[in-house]
Amino acid sequence: MKEKYITASVIIAIFLAWYGITELKLVSPALVPSPKSVVSVFFSILHNDYKGISLWRHLSVSMGRLLAAFLFAALIAVPLGLASGYNSKIRAVFEPLVEFYRPLPPLAYYTLIILWMGIDDPSKIMLLFLAAFAPMYxxxxxxxxxxxxDYVNSALTLGASKWQVFFYVSFPACxxxxxxxxxxxxxxAYTTLVAAEMVAAVSGIGWLVLDASRYLRSDIIFMGIFMMGITGIALDQALRLLESKIVFWKGKE
Known part of the structure; x- marks a missing residue:
């Protein structure tokens, strides 16, 4: 409980410092907008849209790209990663490829993806897929x-087959x-979203931030950043909740 109070205090202190800096005009409003202007532009875009597209549509487009890429990555990276961890020969095939592209900046190979897949959503989803695949694998x-x-040997001693060991011992332990x-x-993948929406996009929360930056609309930029941060926290909390339901024994060994 004390940790929650500390967290809340830090957040409040940051907002108070932000409010104080903008009220005292220590920084130009073009660089750091006031909290009031950020809230005001949020409701303005909420009611009047941004470039003819509603705010929730921008957010839903980005979330759609992110979730599609995440699902494809999970369907491939999880079984392939488990197989690679189980079999050194499979790992020898795929690990060098993953380790080669993993440290590359997304924009370094995004141009190639666009040349191969076009400028529409498939190329953006592929970029997010590659970003999500490596850490998951x-x-x-x-x-x-x-x-x-000890877990594996105990199961084998009791007469379990290799498949039973995998499904009832190894997989739950993983x-x-x-x-x-x-x-x-x-x-x-979320941090790569802005890069994915930089080229030939006309919607998405990442695109909204980039477009606003062209017109020095720092209030819209701050609003977009806050929305991405809040939705990112919400996604992480949803995954934590799902983990607590599925891996209910975690920390109780």
Whole structure:
């Protein structure tokens, strides 16, 4: 409970400092807008749209791209990562490829993706897919390799087959690591969202922020950043809740 009070105090202190700086005009409003102007522009765009598209439409488009990429990444990275962690030959095939592209900045290969897939949503989803795939794959490999041999040997001693060992021992033991990878992947993909919406986009919360920056609308930029931060926290909390329901034994070994 004390931690929650500390967190709340830090957030309140930051907002008070922001309010004080803008009220005393220590910084130009073009650089740091006041909290009042950010709230005002939020309600203005909420009622009057931005470039003819509603605010919720901008947000839903971005969330659609993000969730589509995340689902594709989870469907491929989780089984492939678990298989790579279980079998060194499979890992030898895929790990060098993942480790090669993982540190590359998204914009470095985004142009190639656009050339191959066009400028519409498929290229944006592919970029987010690649951003989410690597951390998810690596977390699954690590989780599988850290399964305790005592668990596996105990199951084999009791007559379990290799498939039974995987589904009833190894996979449940990997779930905490898998969820860690999933949460990390969502965060990495979200940070790539702005890059994905930089080229040939006319909607999306990332595009909204970039478009506002062309006109030095710092109030809209701040509003977009807050929306991305809040939705990012909401997604992470939803994953935490899902993890607590599925991996209910975590921390109780």
């Amino acid at each position: 690596i977390a699954c490999v690590s989780a599988m390799r850290m399964v305790k041999n 779930l905490p690591g898998i969820f860690t990878g999933i949460r990390t992947a969502v965060g990495v």
